[in-house]
Amino acid sequence: MVSSRPRLFTTEAVVLRHSDLGEADRLLWLLTPQRGVIRATARGARKPGSKLGGHIDLLCHVKLSMREGRELHGVSQADTVDAFRAMRTDIGRLSRGLYMAELAQRVSVEDAPAPAVFRLLVNSLGWLATTENADTLVRWFALRLLTITGFKPEFGACAECGDELEPADHVFSAERGGLVCPRCRSQGSDVLQPASLGTIKVLRHLARSDFPAVSSLNIGSEERRQIERILRSHTNSVIDRGVRSSAFLDEVRDWPEVGPVPGGMRAD
Amino acid sequence: MNSNSTPSAAPPVARLIEAFNRLPGVGPKSAQRLTYYMIRMPREEAEALAEAVISVKDRIVLCSKCLNITEEPVCPVCTNERRDRTRICVVEEPLDVLAIERTRAYDGLYHVLHGSISPVNGIGAEQLKIRELLDRLRDETVTELILATNPNLEGEATSMYLQRLISPLGIKVTRLARGLSSGADLEYADEMTLANALEGRSEIARNDEPAAG
Numbered sequence: 001m002v003s004s005r006p007r008l009f010t011t012e013a014v015v016l017r018h019s020d021l022g023e024a025d026r027l028l029w030l031l032t033p034q035r036g037v038i039r040a041t042a043r044g045a046r047k048p049g050s051k052l053g054g055h056i057d058l059l060c061h062v063k064l065s066m067r068e069g070r071e072l073h074g075v076s077q078a079d080t081v082d083a084f085r086a087m088r089t090d091i092g093r094l095s096r097g098l099y100m101a102e103l104a105q106r107v108s109v110e111d112a113p114a115p116a117v118f119r120l121l122v123n124s125l126g127w128l129a130t131t132e133n134a135d136t137l138v139r140w141f142a143l144r145l146l147t148i149t150g151f152k153p154e155f156g157a158c159a160e161c162g163d164e165l166e167p168a169d170h171v172f173s174a175e176r177g178g179l180v181c182p183r184c185r186s187q188g189s190d191v192l193q194p195a196s197l198g199t200i201k202v203l204r205h206l207a208r209s210d211f212p213a214v215s216s217l218n219i220g221s222e223e224r225r226q227i228e229r230i231l232r233s234h235t236n237s238v239i240d241r242g243v244r245s246s247a248f249l250d251e252v253r254d255w256p257e258v259g260p261v262p263g264g265m266r267a268d
Numbered sequence: 269m270n271s272n273s274t275p276s277a278a279p280p281v282a283r284l285i286e287a288f289n290r291l292p293g294v295g296p297k298s299a300q301r302l303t304y305y306m307i308r309m310p311r312e313e314a315e316a317l318a319e320a321v322i323s324v325k326d327r328i329v330l331c332s333k334c335l336n337i338t339e340e341p342v343c344p345v346c347t348n349e350r351r352d353r354t355r356i357c358v359v360e361e362p363l364d365v366l367a368i369e370r371t372r373a374y375d376g377l378y379h380v381l382h383g384s385i386s387p388v389n390g391i392g393a394e395q396l397k398i399r400e401l402l403d404r405l406r407d408e409t410v411t412e413l414i415l416a417t418n419p420n421l422e423g424e425a426t427s428m429y430l431q432r433l434i435s436p437l438g439i440k441v442t443r444l445a446r447g448l449s450s451g452a453d454l455e456y457a458d459e460m461t462l463a464n465a466l467e468g469r470s471e472i473a474r475n476d477e478p479a480a481g
Binding site for chain 2: 016017019020021022023048049051054055057058059078080083085088089090091094095098099101102244245247248249251252255
């Protein structure tokens, strides 16, 4: 006899996105190691006294007990593993965290295991809370994410003919998925991004290293600009309609940290 | 609306079900229940409901000062001479004004942003009523701005954004206290709420002198 009781499962998750649902519920997009991106409802999570509400805010790393559903799962219990508090009080870090979370969501497939993407996002949010080099972290994250999900850009050989590239300045084609040699440059009408030898060396270093090894990397301003354009163009070619949170990241990127707003409505 | 769910409904009935189904939080089953309730409703009640919906669309405007929903060009709160004009409480939605008014603990003015910054959903600061707030701060004699955005990541992002814009104006910026809600169990509190409650702890009022021994 088939039991009518819903199957329960527990999972770690990072809250990637949420929206309001019904009177006081919340619809969540969660990145999990075993099931990739899943959607779940959290009943009553918007009420002030909710036992779930504080745990399932955006970018929280949580442990969840869930009721299995056909399309939507149901959150029955939540415990915070790490809320990355230091990231939440700095709008610049926050904007980068949201950007990374959106990238992770947009390249992940629903209900397909994604342990490497999950671990990458959790580690990166942890580093984001403390690193002095948040922009390098975002670039490293984007490269590592694209590599894990099979969209690694080609920096070693020509993306068109496969010949090894001379140590010189080259161009990058998002459409062709990597650097292009001088002979193949004129083929096609795709947009080409300049990539100096210095830029190429930094990109290769970022692609093969773990973040702690590149966290103190000092990248020149021209190389930074080129790397930004190359990674943005490649990411946008992989993700339809671009990354929505990039506009906010660009707006607040260089804002100095202002610190938390004083709390309380105490009488003077 | 999934037309398969009401295969035999008469066209006017199907139309009403579909209209209800477009409302937030109303699923296909609730839409059907509401529709069949209305079919049995006395005609006067149905007309009163229809008239109420139309009048909301015809007569409701945004207050030209605080941008709350109102029937007049300037809302009753903004025209009330007894309200404290040196303080503005910034909220995300008109419903938040009602919630704060119910406390009877605040007598200042409001400003409704009509949303919060939500980069993942493509909602940026330019889509909120932030420029109107800055205009008010230049025109009026405001000394304190109370940020009452929701205590979640998007509300915090909005608060930090506003603080950054407003701090050069020399206006005191505060926000609602974060902490444990009344009636909640400590063991279920998340780490952010507990940490905020610890940071915002206050001394318990005590009698000036202990009782003489």
